[in-house]
Amino acid sequence: MIRKLFILLLFSTALVSCTFTETMNLKEDGTGRMSISVDLGQIMAMSGEMAAENQMEAQDTIIKFKDLLEDRKDSIAALSKSNQERLQAMKDYQLHIKANPTENEMVVDIFTDFTQIQEANNLMKGFQQSSEFIPGNAAATGSNSKEEENKKDAIGVSYSYKKNVFKRDAFINDTEEHQKQLDSLQKAGTFMSGIAYKIKYTFPKKIKSTSVEDATYSLDGKTMELERNFLDYMRNPDVLDIEVELEK
Numbered sequence: 001m002i003r004k005l006f007i008l009l010l011f012s013t014a015l016v017s018c019t020f021t022e023t024m025n026l027k028e029d030g031t032g033r034m035s036i037s038v039d040l041g042q043i044m045a046m047s048g049e050m051a052a053e054n055q056m057e058a059q060d061t062i063i064k065f066k067d068l069l070e071d072r073k074d075s076i077a078a079l080s081k082s083n084q085e086r087l088q089a090m091k092d093y094q095l096h097i098k099a100n101p102t103e104n105e106m107v108v109d110i111f112t113d114f115t116q117i118q119e120a121n122n123l124m125k126g127f128q129q130s131s132e133f134i135p136g137n138a139a140a141t142g143s144n145s146k147e148e149e150n151k152k153d154a155i156g157v158s159y160s161y162k163k164n165v166f167k168r169d170a171f172i173n174d175t176e177e178h179q180k181q182l183d184s185l186q187k188a189g190t191f192m193s194g195i196a197y198k199i200k201y202t203f204p205k206k207i208k209s210t211s212v213e214d215a216t217y218s219l220d221g222k223t224m225e226l227e228r229n230f231l232d233y234m235r236n237p238d239v240l241d242i243e244v245e246l247e248k
Helices: 002-012 041-046 048-053 065-071 073-077 081-088 123-133 145-150 175-188 230-235
Strands: 019-026 032-039 059-064 093-100 105-114 155-162 165-172 196-202 207-210 223-229 242-246
Touching: 032 123, 059 065, 065 073, 065 093, 073 081, 175 230, 196 230, 196 242, 223 230
Parallel strands: 019 196
Antiparallel strands: 019 032, 032 105, 059 093, 093 105, 155 165, 165 242, 196 223, 207 242
C-alpha cells in the first residue's frame, strides 16, 4: 500500500499542478522541525480508477528511517562504505503518508526534528531518497547501489540561525548533474510549469526585516510565506535565498 502511494507521487508531479511546501518551525533555543510535503489531493480526485485498481485504503502512517535501517542492517552492511554513510545520514528523518481515497486526500511529508538548524541541510536529499525506505523497495538492499553511489546532488541547501538572523542559501552543488536535471525537466514542458515550491517559516520572535519583497506574513508577524515556480527554482536556486532578521 505505502509503496504504491509513493510510486503515484513520483509520477504524478509531471501530470498535474501541485505544490511542494517546505515548512519550518523554529523555537527560541534553536531547536525545531523542518519538513517538505506535497499535497496530492488533486491526484486522488483524478485517479479514482487507479486507486480502485490498486485497492488503496485510508492510510495514516509514519515511517521512521532509523527503524528501517535497523531492520535492514545486514543487507546495508554489504553495501559500499559511501552508500552506507548515505543511508545512515537519513536515520533521523521520518516519512508521513496520509491518504484517504474517498475524501480525495493524499499528503506525503518528510520531516526531521533538529537541535541545530544545520541538521536540516539534507532535507531535500531525504525527500529524493525516501523511496529507498519504502518497504518492498529493492534499492535499500543494494540493487541500485552503484547507480546511487555515483549520483551527485544537483542542488544543495544550507540553513543557519545565529544572533537573531536566519539564512536559507540554495546553490548548485554539481553543474553536470544540474544540467542533466534541467534537460529532463525541459522535456516535461508545460506539465512542469504548474508546479510550485513554497516555503512557510515560523520564528520564535516577530520578524524585523527580510531580504525578499514579495513574502507574505501572519498577523503576529512571526510567520512568513514565499512561493516560486518550481522550474524557476531548479534553473536558479538563488530565487529562494532568504535572510530574516528577528526582533530582539
